[in-house]
Amino acid sequence: MSPTRRTTRRSLARRRVPRAAALALLLATATACANDVPEADWSRGLLPGHITEEGNVVQSLWNGAWIAALATGAVVIVLIVWAAIFHRKRRAKAELPPQVRYNLPIEMLYTLIPLVMVSVFFFFTARDSERLTHVSGNAPVKVKVEAYQWSWRFTTTVNGKTLPPVSGVPVSDYNKGPQLVLPTKTKVEFDLQSDDVIHSFWVPEFLFKRDVIPGLQQDDPGRKFEVTTLDRTGVFAGRCAELCGVDHSRMLFSVKLVPQAEFDQYIATQQAGSAQ
Numbered sequence: 001m002s003p004t005r006r007t008t009r010r011s012l013a014r015r016r017v018p019r020a021a022a023l024a025l026l027l028a029t030a031t032a033c034a035n036d037v038p039e040a041d042w043s044r045g046l047l048p049g050h051i052t053e054e055g056n057v058v059q060s061l062w063n064g065a066w067i068a069a070l071a072t073g074a075v076v077i078v079l080i081v082w083a084a085i086f087h088r089k090r091r092a093k094a095e096l097p098p099q100v101r102y103n104l105p106i107e108m109l110y111t112l113i114p115l116v117m118v119s120v121f122f123f124f125t126a127r128d129s130e131r132l133t134h135v136s137g138n139a140p141v142k143v144k145v146e147a148y149q150w151s152w153r154f155t156t157t158v159n160g161k162t163l164p165p166v167s168g169v170p171v172s173d174y175n176k177g178p179q180l181v182l183p184t185k186t187k188v189e190f191d192l193q194s195d196d197v198i199h200s201f202w203v204p205e206f207l208f209k210r211d212v213i214p215g216l217q218q219d220d221p222g223r224k225f226e227v228t229t230l231d232r233t234g235v236f237a238g239r240c241a242e243l244c245g246v247d248h249s250r251m252l253f254s255v256k257l258v259p260q261a262e263f264d265q266y267i268a269t270q271q272a273g274s275a276q
Contacts, residue, residue: 038204038237051205051236051257052227054132058207061128068117132208135226139189141182147192147199147212147240150247154180163270170250174237177252183263187228200242203255209241233257 038048045062146153151168168178182188192201192212202209206227216223240251258266 047207048204049232050207051230051232051234052207053230054227055205055207055230057128057131061124062207064124065121068121072117133221133225135189135221135224136187137189139187139226141186142189142191143180143182144191144193145201145212147194147201147251149196149245150240150251152178152251152253154178154253156180158267161267161271163267168253170247171252172250174239174252174254175235177254179235179254179256180238181256181258181263181266182229183260184229184231184233184257186260187226189224189226191224193223197244198242199240199244199251201238202241203236203238205236211242229257233259 040046040048044059045066047059047062050056050059140159142157144155144157146155150170153165153167155165156163166178166180171177190201190210192210193216194212194214196214198214199212200209201212208225208227210225211222213222234257236255236257238253238255240248242248244251
């Protein structure tokens, strides 16, 4: 290699290092500014703390999948290391090691074991999916969620009485977006609707998200889901999780969980405001 080419490569390397460092700093700063990212915990498999009973189902399925995947990976690594150590070619021996082609027991083993694993995964996934998508129809609180480019409209019905809708506009901070107020320890039914493009209703602490697909009929099961809130108050960020246009990243909202007494007061205030 000529000295000129070597010098050129070193010069390029010197220029790339500061650029890479600047890019890493920019990404870290952008991540730090995202105040709607929930705190994850290694003990929960990096999932945020859930605020619904259905979150327990998702957390259990998630943990089981990780345990099974790690156990499978450990077995595969042990077998690879064992084969590399004990079945490598010896310099003093020129003959081939024992061959296992057409070994029926081994072929059955590596066919049946993956089949059993996939069957177990399918069983638990199907069981939990049925639980997560079940809608009883008797929830005391029902929320009609209307997604549009690029915000949300929430219309809450409590025991048959409909509150004034809460609408929003694109915002950069979820605290400034439309807020959905819900009571703790209560079953809530969501009915999702869109008149333009596909959106996705996502509250990370629900450990569950659902696409909002335009054109679905009122009785279509793809429009509805149901959760039961836990006894955990607070304000939780929500967003659209489906790329839906220019201001997709600003399609933010919040869910506020309050005790039942505070929720009753909120209902009274909303009804009084609508009556004026």
